[in-house]
Amino acid sequence: MAIEQKFPYHSIAAEEALEKLRTKPEGLTEEEAQRRLQEYGPNELTGKEGINPVLLFLKQFKDFLILVLVLAAGVAWYADQMVDVYVILGVILFNAVLGFLQEYRAERAIQALKKMLKQEAKVLRNGQVKTVEAQELVPGDIIQLEEGDSVPADARLLRGKNLQTVEASLTGESLPIEKKPEPLEEKTNLGDKTNMLWKGTHVARGTATAVVAATGGNTELGKISKSLGEIQTTSTNFRKKTERLGKQMAVIAVITSVIVFVLGYFVRDYAFEEVLLVTVATLVSSIPEGLPAVISIVLAIGAKRMASQNAIIREFTATEMLGSVSVILTDKTGTLTKSILTVRNVFLGDGSELEVSGTGYAVEGDLTQDQRSIALADNPVLRKLLLIANVCNNANLGEVKAKEEGAEPEVSGDPTEVALLVLSKKALAKEKDLLPNVQVVDDLPFNADQKYRATLVEQDRRREVYVVGAPEKVLKLSNRILTKEGPQELSQELRERVQAKNDEWADAAMRVLALAYREAESSTDTVGTDAVHDLVWVGITGIVDPPRQGVLEAIQDCKSAGIRVMMVTGDHKKTGAAIAREVGILDGSPKGNEPQALQEDELDVSEQEFERMVNGVSVFTRVSPNTKLRIAEHLQNKGHLIAMTGDGVNDAPALKRADVGIAMGIRGTDVAKDASQIVLSDDNFATIVRAVREGRIVFQNVRQTSFFLLTTNFAAVAVFIVAIAIGWPFPLTATQILWVNLVTDGVMELGLATERGHGDIMRHKPVPRDANILDRSVVPYILLMSIVMLGLALSVFAYYLPQGEQLARTAVFIVVAMTQVFNTFNMRSLEYSVFQIGLFSNKYVNLAFLASLVLQLGVIYTPLLSGVFRFEELPLPDLLILIVLSSSVVWVAEIYKWLIHRRRT
Numbered sequence: 001m002a003i004e005q006k007f008p009y010h011s012i013a014a015e016e017a018l019e020k021l022r023t024k025p026e027g028l029t030e031e032e033a034q035r036r037l038q039e040y041g042p043n044e045l046t047g048k049e050g051i052n053p054v055l056l057f058l059k060q061f062k063d064f065l066i067l068v069l070v071l072a073a074g075v076a077w078y079a080d081q082m083v084d085v086y087v088i089l090g091v092i093l094f095n096a097v098l099g100f101l102q103e104y105r106a107e108r109a110i111q112a113l114k115k116m117l118k119q120e121a122k123v124l125r126n127g128q129v130k131t132v133e134a135q136e137l138v139p140g141d142i143i144q145l146e147e148g149d150s151v152p153a154d155a156r157l158l159r160g161k162n163l164q165t166v167e168a169s170l171t172g173e174s175l176p177i178e179k180k181p182e183p184l185e186e187k188t189n190l191g192d193k194t195n196m197l198w199k200g201t202h203v204a205r206g207t208a209t210a211v212v213a214a215t216g217g218n219t220e221l222g223k224i225s226k227s228l229g230e231i232q233t234t235s236t237n238f239r240k241k242t243e244r245l246g247k248q249m250a251v252i253a254v255i256t257s258v259i260v261f262v263l264g265y266f267v268r269d270y271a272f273e274e275v276l277l278v279t280v281a282t283l284v285s286s287i288p289e290g291l292p293a294v295i296s297i298v299l300a301i302g303a304k305r306m307a308s309q310n311a312i313i314r315e316f317t318a319t320e321m322l323g324s325v326s327v328i329l330t331d332k333t334g335t336l337t338k339s340i341l342t343v344r345n346v347f348l349g350d351g352s353e354l355e356v357s358g359t360g361y362a363v364e365g366d367l368t369q370d371q372r373s374i375a376l377a378d379n380p381v382l383r384k385l386l387l388i389a390n391v392c393n394n395a396n397l398g399e400v401k402a403k404e405e406g407a408e409p410e411v412s413g414d415p416t417e418v419a420l421l422v423l424s425k426k427a428l429a430k431e432k433d434l435l436p437n438v439q440v441v442d443d444l445p446f447n448a449d450q451k452y453r454a455t456l457v458e459q460d461r462r463r464e465v466y467v468v469g470a471p472e473k474v475l476k477l478s479n480r481i482l483t484k485e486g487p488q489e490l491s492q493e494l495r496e497r498v499q500a501k502n503d504e505w506a507d508a509a510m511r512v513l514a515l516a517y518r519e520a521e522s523s524t525d526t527v528g529t530d531a532v533h534d535l536v537w538v539g540i541t542g543i544v545d546p547p548r549q550g551v552l553e554a555i556q557d558c559k560s561a562g563i564r565v566m567m568v569t570g571d572h573k574k575t576g577a578a579i580a581r582e583v584g585i586l587d588g589s590p591k592g593n594e595p596q597a598l599q600e601d602e603l604d605v606s607e608q609e610f611e612r613m614v615n616g617v618s619v620f621t622r623v624s625p626n627t628k629l630r631i632a633e634h635l636q637n638k639g640h641l642i643a644m645t646g647d648g649v650n651d652a653p654a655l656k657r658a659d660v661g662i663a664m665g666i667r668g669t670d671v672a673k674d675a676s677q678i679v680l681s682d683d684n685f686a687t688i689v690r691a692v693r694e695g696r697i698v699f700q701n702v703r704q705t706s707f708f709l710l711t712t713n714f715a716a717v718a719v720f721i722v723a724i725a726i727g728w729p730f731p732l733t734a735t736q737i738l739w740v741n742l743v744t745d746g747v748m749e750l751g752l753a754t755e756r757g758h759g760d761i762m763r764h765k766p767v768p769r770d771a772n773i774l775d776r777s778v779v780p781y782i783l784l785m786s787i788v789m790l791g792l793a794l795s796v797f798a799y800y801l802p803q804g805e806q807l808a809r810t811a812v813f814i815v816v817a818m819t820q821v822f823n824t825f826n827m828r829s830l831e832y833s834v835f836q837i838g839l840f841s842n843k844y845v846n847l848a849f850l851a852s853l854v855l856q857l858g859v860i861y862t863p864l865l866s867g868v869f870r871f872e873e874l875p876l877p878d879l880l881i882l883i884v885l886s887s888s889v890v891w892v893a894e895i896y897k898w899l900i901h902r903r904r905t
Contacts, residue, residue, distance in 0.1 A: 002039070003139045005218035009156040010193045011186040014211075017156040021211055023140035025158070027124030036138035043137040043153050043215035045225045045671075056104060060096035066292055067246075076734075079280045087738050092292070121152040141212040145203050148412050154219040155197045155210035157181045162206035162447050164414065167191065168333045169200055169648040169669055170220060171570035175341070175511060175545075176204040176415060178448050189600060190220065191570055191622060200649060200669070205414040205446060221649050224625055225671050238317040238324075242295060245706065245773045253286040256717045263724045278724070280734055286717045294705045294749040301753050302698035310684065311691040312665065315677035320702060321660050322678065323695025324641050325563060326766040328688065329632060329654065331646035332569040332579055334667045336685055337545040339647075340408070341415040343423040344510065345542035347501045348381045349481040356423060359546050361397060361408050363425040376427055381482050385539045388515045390424035391438055392455040392466035393417045394445070397425065414446070416511060417453075419543050420468065436460075442527045456520060456527035463520040465531050471502045471540055474514035478537040487536045502540060509578035510542035547583045550686035555584045557689045562765035567619045568628050570650055573599045576621040585618050597621055610634070628654040641769045645688065647672055662688060689762075697757040699767055705749045706773055708827040711782050712745060712820045715789035719812070722794060729805050731797050731812045735869055739859065744817045744852055748824040751848030758829045758837050778830065781896060785826075788892050789819045792885055806872040810860060811882060813871065818886035821852050826893035833897055834890070 009017045018024065028036070060066075073088040119134040124142040134152035137143070143155060151165065157179055164176035171191040181195050197210050199219040217226050260282040264275040302319035306312075313319055333339050338360050346354040346367065354374060358365025367374045367382070376382060395413030411418050436459055444454040452469025467474060480487040481494055505512050516535035524531065558565050565585050569576050577597040580586040586596050595602075597619035603610060614634050620627070628644075632654045635642050644651070644658035647668035655661030656675040663676035664683040673679055680687050719731045732740075792815050800808035824845060825834045840846050859865045861873060874882075 003036075005040075005139055005214040007213075008186050009213045010184050010188060010196050013183050014156065014158045014181050014195075017211055017213070018158070021140040021156075021213065023142065023211060025142065026127035027142040028138070028140055030125050033125060033136075033138055033141065036140065037136060040138055041216055042135040044135045045217065045222050053100075053104065057096060057100045060100055061092075066092055066096075071250075075283055076280050079276050081280055081734055083735050083738075087735075087742060119150055119152055137212050137215055139212055139215060143210055143212060145197070145208040145210065147203055147205055147207070147414075150202045151197045151199055153199050153212045154214040156213050157195045157197060157208060157210045159209045160206060161208075162445050163203070163208050164205040165197060165201050166204045166415065167198060167201045168339055170198050170650055171648075173333070173571050179206075179208065180448070189622060190624065221671070224649050224652055238320045241771075241773050242292075245291075248772075248774060249287060249291075249710075252717075253283055256286045256721065257283045259721055260724060263721070268724060268727065278720070278730060282717060282720050286713055291706060291709055294709065294746075294753060295702055297750060298698055298701045298705060298753045302694055302701075305694050306678075306691050309690045309694070310680055310682040310687050311662075311694075312679045312681055313677070314679060318660050318677035319695055320698045321641070321695065322643065322688075322691050323693075323697070323699045324767045324769065324771075325643045325660060325692060325695075326769070327564045327566060327635050327640045327642045328558060329566050329568045329628070329635075329642060329644045329658070330685065331648065331651055332567055332571050332576055333545065334647040334664055334683065335645050336547055336551050336567070336579060336583055338548055338683075339545060339667055341419040341511070341543050342546050343419050343541045344544045344546060345505065346382070346385065346423075346539055347498075347542075348385065348539040349537055350381050350483045351497070352381075353501075354382070356426070358422075358426060359549065361411060361418070361422055363397075363422060363429045365426040367427070379484070381484060381538065384482060384517070385515050385541075386424045386427045387436070387438070388466045388468060388517060388538060389420035389541070390428075391440065391457055392453055392468045392515075393421050394443070394453075395421045397421055416513060416543055417468075420513070420541065423541065441525060444527045444529070444532075450529055450532075452532065454527050454529075454532050456524060456531070461522065463522055463524055465518050465520050465527055467516045467518075467532055467535060468513055471498070471512050471514040474516050474535065475499065475502075475537065477533055478516050478535040480534075480536045482536050482538045490537055498537070498540070505540075505542040507574070508542075509572075509575040510544050512540050512542055514540045545579075547579060548684055548686070550684065551583045554686040554689040557762055558692075559584075561689075561692065561762045563692070565618070566631075567621075568623055568631060568654070569619075569621055570623060570648075571621055573597050573621040576619050580619045600624060600627055603627060625650050625653045629657055632657050639769050641766070643688070645685065647683070651675075693757075693762055696761050696764075696767075697755070700757060700761070701753055701755055703773055703778075704755070704827045704830065705752050707778055707782060707830070708749060708752060708820070708823060709741070709745055710774070711785045711789070711823060712740060712816070714782060714786040715793065715819075716740070716816065718786060718790045719793045719797075719816075722790065723797070728797065728801065730809075731793060732809055732816070733870060736809065736813050736871075739869060740813070740817050740820065743855060743859075744820060747848050747852045747855065748821055748845075751842065751845035752824055752827060754844040755828055755842060758832050781830065781893075784892065784896060785819075785823060785889060788889055789816065792819060792888070796882065796885075804872070806870060807874070810871045810874055811878070814856065814860070814874070814879065814882045815886055817852075817856050818883050819889050821849060821856075822887050822889050823893075824849070825890055831897070831901075833894055835894075 003021055007020065012020070070092065073085050076085045076088065120131050121134045121137055122129055122144040123132055123137065129144060137153050143152065145151065158181060160179050160181060163179040165179055166176050167173055173191055177194060179194050179197070184193060184195060197208065198221065200221045216222050257279050261275055261279045264270040264278050265272065299316050299319045303313040303316065306319060330336060340360045342359055343356050346356060352369055354367050354369050356365060356367055374382060395417040396411065397418065398410035438457040438459040440455055441458050441463065442456040446453040451473040452467050455466045457464055457466060475495060475498060479490055481490045502512050515538045517538065518535050520531065555565050567576055567580050567585055577586065580597065595617060598613060598617050599622040603613065611634065614631055620631065632642055632644060641659045643660040643662055644654045645662040646655055647664035649669050649671045652671045652675040655663060655672055660678060661676035662678045662680060663672040665673070665679045665681040666683045668679070678691070716732065716737055723731050793812050796811045796815050797808050800811045825839065828834060828842065828845065829837055859869055860871045866873065
């Protein structure tokens with residue numbers, strides 16, 4: 001009979017758990033462990049496989065526009081136009097290689113971020129303690145854990161001494177969780193199962209003996225990892241837009257090709273082969289062959305810019321998607337906050353309240369009162385508090401080993417003790433001789449029942465007991481209070497003042513610790529609970545997991561950009577709401593009877609009520625992965641394009657379901673990174689806002705380069721149709737059109753793709769989810785430019801046609817190519833005048849202009865190329881006149897923009 005790994009072991013006694021798991025306190029035998037390993041498999045997750053370059057390359061051919069180009073190549077092949085076939089296939093290959101290289105580099109960057117550590121576990125086998133690889137653990141194994149150990153599997157606690165674990169990666173709770181073996185109610189939330197230890201978490205304090213209840217995919221971490229493969233993800237919003245644009249262009253291409261075929265074959269009575277060539281030329285001219293490539297280029301440039309700002313793009317289209325996001329669902333721990341406990345405030349026995357600057361493990365910081373630095377040498381109460389914080393402490397703060405900016409030192413010990421140690425070191429960094437040298441004689445570790453740590457120390461042959469613990473407990477054990485004049489009686493009034501400050505900080509979601517001491521007899525060699533009495537109360541410290549630097553400003557920028565920021569965390573309601581107020585997600589004052597924050601058990605309501613809650617509440621706490629998914633799906637169903645940020649295993653399902661999943665690169669779990677499209681290499685929420693701005697620029701550049709290409713195509717198609725309707729020869733050959741579409745436009749679009757954006761782009765609302773790349777607002781401009789180009793091309797063709805078809809085509813080629821070159825300056829901004837943003841402010845456009853001019857002259861005046869493309873050399877005066885005529889598109893566009901601006905204002 002198989003062991004039930006999904007049984008609620010938290011709801012039964014430890015002895016019953018041993019019986020149900022068919023094991024004994026001395027552990028399994030080696031033979032039984034091997035048998036169970038064969039039956040239940042290794043204790044490892046079925047992780048994402050490594051990068052498959054072939055599949056990654058083939059993925060690049062899913063775009064609809066690519067399929068349209070394949071169709072065009074097929075028609076050209078049928079018409080025996082092999083030059084066209086090779087050019088079109090070259091465009092397809094270029095686009096695929098560009099996309100492949102970007103995504104492959106991103107995957108390699110993600111792999112570099114992962115820590116390749118082999119985990120081991122101490123296990124009882126045959127009654128003996130031995131060390132095995134964690135993947136060899138099986139249900140029923142008895143494991144032993146101590147401070148600093150990672151929990152290797154889900155386990156039911158049997159015995160624990162002063163045991164606390166940190167479960168931030170699984171539940172979002174940043175503070176250590178006290179663990180006890182007593183059974184709990186069956187319907188207890190995951191984060192409240194205090195007799196269970198979870199795979200992927202770690203021991204912050206104490207020791208434990210536990211029985212393995214679940215391994216591999218049956219662990220809570222494994223269930224989340226497995227659920228990722230079952231989540232249905234939709235096609236990316238940007239891919240939908242490009243496919244829609246491709247379909248629009250395909251319809252236009254088919255219609256125009258049919259018109260040309262009908263006019264040529266039935267109206268003008270051309271030979272079938274001749275009409276087929278014209279039809280291919282029209283098809284080539286009506287499809288912007290360079291569009292897939294230019295979209296890839298714009299996305300690549302955006303991805304490179306984002307990478308320079310610490311946002312690694314794993315999914316190519318995420319660069320644009322981020323710019324269209326209307327809601328950001330963010331975790332709290334490690335995302336809005338640093339997931340590093342820090343002392344924020346100090347309240348001393350003399351009644352003074354101090355603020356502590358600095359975050360993380362950095363010892364740079366200051367202690368101030370009313371924004372003035374404290375002179376530590378003149379403050380004996382503060383010096384005593386810092387000494388106790390430094391000595392009554394089992395934490396260690398190592399050196400920074402990594403060279404990267406923002407790297408943290410290696411630490412060990414309880415997170416709250418680390419915070420106290422950092423506080424004392426901030427003082428030592430300024431005045432190294434401030435704290436006297438003391439020798440630790442004995443130590444009484446923190447205990448959940450006694451609620452304090454006590455340390456016996458000796459200094460100058462005098463012995464004292466230092467105490468750090470829960471304020472209510474330490475206050476109860478104190479009868480004096482330390483002031484600048486020395487210890488004084490702790491009156492009822494002073495007790496109430498201390499208690500009021502403690503309550504105030506607790507309501508602000510701070511973890512409060514009290515520090516005290518007492519003199520001990522010189523003969524005392526040990527410290528026990530009997531030595532902790534008649535204490536001199538020194539002060540309390542308020543400890544928080546503070547917001548990251550720049551998060552407040554980033555959230556304000558999101559609001560200005562029309563982006564709603566919601567906190568969805570596994571942390572406690574009070575803690576989540578406090579951080580949300582501090583960073584600006586909540587404005588601090590509830591509206592009417594509406595709650596500002598809700599937790600998991602308050603969401604068991606009807607769909608209608610749930611919809612009302614999601615629409616009105618911005619902080620959701622103690623939520624499970626399934627609830628995160630439910631919130632994300634509800635917002636998507638309402639038409640929102642959502643980004644989900646997080647770093648824990650509990651975030652992974654929603655990261656995958658979101659339109660844009662954003663994982664933390666440093667503190668993020670591998671499961672979270674694999675589920676995301678973007679990884680922040682600096683773990684900074686503020687990076688998201690910079691990436692959003694880049695994403696908006698990317699979408700703007702995609703639109704403008706698309707319009708740029710479409711203008712030429714519309715004009716070329718119109719020239720063909722009108723010329724055939726009149727009865728003229730073809731104004732351009734298919735290869736000449738390909739030169740304009742690929743070489744001329746290709747060079748200019750490279751410059752246009754680098755545009756940095758104009759105006760305050762973050763003051764605009766997000767682009768609607770269903771917005772087309774080609775929308776009605778730009779149609780008048782495209783038609784206007786097409787008419788101008790059409791008029792110029794037909795006029796020039798009519799003028800030069802009597803002198804020969806080849807010369808006329810050469811003149812038309814110059815006009816079509818150069819009008820598009822000049823049109824690049826117009827397309828840098830559809831809103832602002834090119835003279836307003838600076839005619840030569842984009843050096844890449846300037847270089848592209850010069851390069852394009854050289855290319856046009858080269859293809860006409862180089863004998864070899866002019867022969868291939870069937871050009872005839874133009875007299876220099878004619879060439880200059882045609883270039884000047886082509887520049888008229890700039891002045892027409894300036895008048896159009898001025899009229900539009902005037903109408904709006």
